[in-house]
Amino acid sequence: xxxxxxGKFHHDPDSEDSLRAFKHPPIEEVALxxxxxxxxxxxxxxxxxxxxxxxxxxxxxxxxxxPKSSVSHHFRVLREAGLVRTRNEGVVHMNALRRxxxxxxxPGLLNAVLAAVNR
Amino acid sequence: xxxxxxGKFHHDPDSEDSLRAFKHPPIEEVALxxxxxxxxxxxxxxxxxxxxxxxxxxxxxxxxxxPKSSVSHHFRVLREAGLVRTRNEGVVHMNALRRxxxxxxxPGLLNAVLAAVNR
DNA sequence: TCTATATTTCGAATATATACGAACTATGGC
DNA sequence: GCCATAGTTCGTATATATTCGAAATATAGA
Numbered sequence: 001x002x003x004x005x006x007g008k009f010h011h012d013p014d015s016e017d018s019l020r021a022f023k024h025p026p027i028e029e030v031a032l033x034x035x036x037x038x039x040x041x042x043x044x045x046x047x048x049x050x051x052x053x054x055x056x057x058x059x060x061x062x063x064x065x066x067p068k069s070s071v072s073h074h075f076r077v078l079r080e081a082g083l084v085r086t087r088n089e090g091v092v093h094m095n096a097l098r099r100x101x102x103x104x105x106x107p108g109l110l111n112a113v114l115a116a117v118n119r
Numbered sequence: 120x121x122x123x124x125x126g127k128f129h130h131d132p133d134s135e136d137s138l139r140a141f142k143h144p145p146i147e148e149v150a151l152x153x154x155x156x157x158x159x160x161x162x163x164x165x166x167x168x169x170x171x172x173x174x175x176x177x178x179x180x181x182x183x184x185x186p187k188s189s190v191s192h193h194f195r196v197l198r199e200a201g202l203v204r205t206r207n208e209g210v211v212h213m214n215a216l217r218r219x220x221x222x223x224x225x226p227g228l229l230n231a232v233l234a235a236v237n238r
Numbered sequence: 239t240c241t242a243t244a245t246t247t248c249g250a251a252t253a254t255a256t257a258c259g260a261a262c263t264a265t266g267g268c
Numbered sequence: 269g270c271c272a273t274a275g276t277t278c279g280t281a282t283a284t285a286t287t288c289g290a291a292a293t294a295t296a297g298a
Contacts, residue, residue, distance in 0.1 A: 058274080058275095059274075059275065060273095060274065060275085068274080068275065068276085069275090069276080069277080069278090071275085072275060072276055072277085073276095075275090076276085090274095091272090091273055091274055091275090092273090092274060092275090093274070093275060093276095
């Protein structure tokens with residue numbers, strides 16, 4: 001039986017080193033200042049708030065009419081701040097908050113932000 | 120009896136329109152994104168953390184060896200985000216967190232940030 | 239009034255962030 | 269294989285932040 005080739009072109013789409021997979025930092029490596037910076041933008045606060053309500057969503061579902069490249073940028077910032085995990089579901093990228101992990105790292109922070117963002 | 124002159128050169132040093140007095144926004148006018156941005160800088164996180172422990176301090180006491188103009192800038196950002204109140208005490212400026220007000224505006228936020236910054 | 243001290247303001251350099259079109263890449267379905 | 273779709277990456281323009289020296293301002297005290 002042939003071994004599965006995991007490399008540049010033949011890879012496991014769910015593995016962390018897949019071409020399509022994203023960098024999700026270990027939650028312990030996320031710095032507080034970076035998390036706060038990620039949350040300090042109205043567009044990203046909106047995305048985070050909607051993800052908290054809906055659980056999961058594609059990028060397009062949360063674009064608010066903005067160009068794809070802008071939305072992609074904001075998702076990247078959220079990912080790198082440990083706030084969002086993105087997984088490939090066919091042609092769509094599904095995003096969800098890393099709530100348990102983030103809460104473990106910064107207890108109460110996300111709750112306080114989400115409470116504040118909704119008035 | 121002469122009325123007290125409140126103007127460009129003869130003014131009440133405790134009044135909000137004094138030359139030396141600072142702009143402290145009404146807490147209800149502080150936007151979440153601006154508060155988070157103010158907290159998303161390591162220098163300012165350090166200042167806020169020290170103020171939380173010490174209660175009150177002059178600018179110089181918290182400068183961490185940085186030039187005065189830089190420290191002054193960071194205090195201004197904290198002031199405009201509703202986090203810090205500065206009052207004139209003779210030649211020094213005494214700074215304190217607007218804790219009660221800020222907590223009322225964004226419940227749990229400052230606690231979560233302060234808990235996270237210490238570790 | 240002169241001096242020392244604490245801090246702000248100004249100005250300019252540099253760094254970082256945001257925005258968005260165009261080109262590119264991965265996936266699923268035909 | 270070809271096409272459409274969903275996102276990413278790239279390049280660049282612009283906006284905002286940070287830094288710090290120098291000059292200005294306020295206050296206390298001699």
